[in-house]
Amino acid sequence: MSRPEEVLRRAALRGQLSHAYLWEGPAGPERLERARKAAAAILCEKGTGCGQCASCRAAAGHNHPDILEVTHEKDGLISVREIREQLVDDMGIRPYRSARKIYLVDEADKMNPQAQNALLKTLEEPPEYGLILLLTDNRNAFLPTVLSRCVTLSDSAENGPDEETEDVLCEKLRAALRRAPYLSAGEIAGLGTELKLRETGGARIRVWELLRLYWRDLLLERLGQTAGLEFPEERGSLRLLNEHLSDREAGRLWEAITEGERRTRANTSPELALEAFFLQLRAALRQENESDR
Numbered sequence: 001m002s003r004p005e006e007v008l009r010r011a012a013l014r015g016q017l018s019h020a021y022l023w024e025g026p027a028g029p030e031r032l033e034r035a036r037k038a039a040a041a042i043l044c045e046k047g048t049g050c051g052q053c054a055s056c057r058a059a060a061g062h063n064h065p066d067i068l069e070v071t072h073e074k075d076g077l078i079s080v081r082e083i084r085e086q087l088v089d090d091m092g093i094r095p096y097r098s099a100r101k102i103y104l105v106d107e108a109d110k111m112n113p114q115a116q117n118a119l120l121k122t123l124e125e126p127p128e129y130g131l132i133l134l135l136t137d138n139r140n141a142f143l144p145t146v147l148s149r150c151v152t153l154s155d156s157a158e159n160g161p162d163e164e165t166e167d168v169l170c171e172k173l174r175a176a177l178r179r180a181p182y183l184s185a186g187e188i189a190g191l192g193t194e195l196k197l198r199e200t201g202g203a204r205i206r207v208w209e210l211l212r213l214y215w216r217d218l219l220l221e222r223l224g225q226t227a228g229l230e231f232p233e234e235r236g237s238l239r240l241l242n243e244h245l246s247d248r249e250a251g252r253l254w255e256a257i258t259e260g261e262r263r264t265r266a267n268t269s270p271e272l273a274l275e276a277f278f279l280q281l282r283a284a285l286r287q288e289n290e291s292d293r
């Protein structure tokens, strides 16, 4: 079982924070308090949530300039105006004292579709310092376009891979991507089993979240934008993949990742969905190789 704050802390230490998270858990002051502490730990000058540094003390006093909580006037609704003013527009202003600026949206499921749509552009093109935590107990209230841009955090074993699994999963997946052009059909068919997609409930979704981060890096590298990479150490293999992929194929594979996640969420065999993606990737890489000759 994993805890959202642990996942965030580790991602921060590895420089692999995403820009948006869906923090799932029962509504109430405890969830919000935990999210506040997690935000403080990310901004802590020692990287630990020490409670002693100036940043931690400001956070504890609820007056950290780079930790912002979206508030709403109506009980059951977070309006488009509130999201625009307190989050979308505010995010254009750089952090005051930290490397990041963190927005907490408690009961984020109370955003109506208009408010979620207002948030969408920020989710799609967040500034490098932007970090949004959407706290909710009802993921069904979110538009698919919003969900697909958030990494899910949860206390449950079902959705949160434990720490070791997370590292192992990430490492194995990256190894498979590096070797993608040379994988045999048998190896590709065995990937789902190797990554234990069936055994650990969280891994089957997490694998697509990781693939999406990786592919986002690949598209950034393609454009020569390497400042905000999630996996900067993979830059060499990203460049190699890019050399062998056309723009069209790179775009198609991005769609294939979305489709793979959709199929997995719809309870298609997670192994088959992953196999389909890697077969498509390998075909794209080999096709390009052959037309080179």
Ligand SMILES: [Zn+2]
Binding pocket: 044, 045, 046, 047, 048, 049, 050, 051, 052, 053, 054, 055, 056, 057
């Ligand atoms: Zn501190």
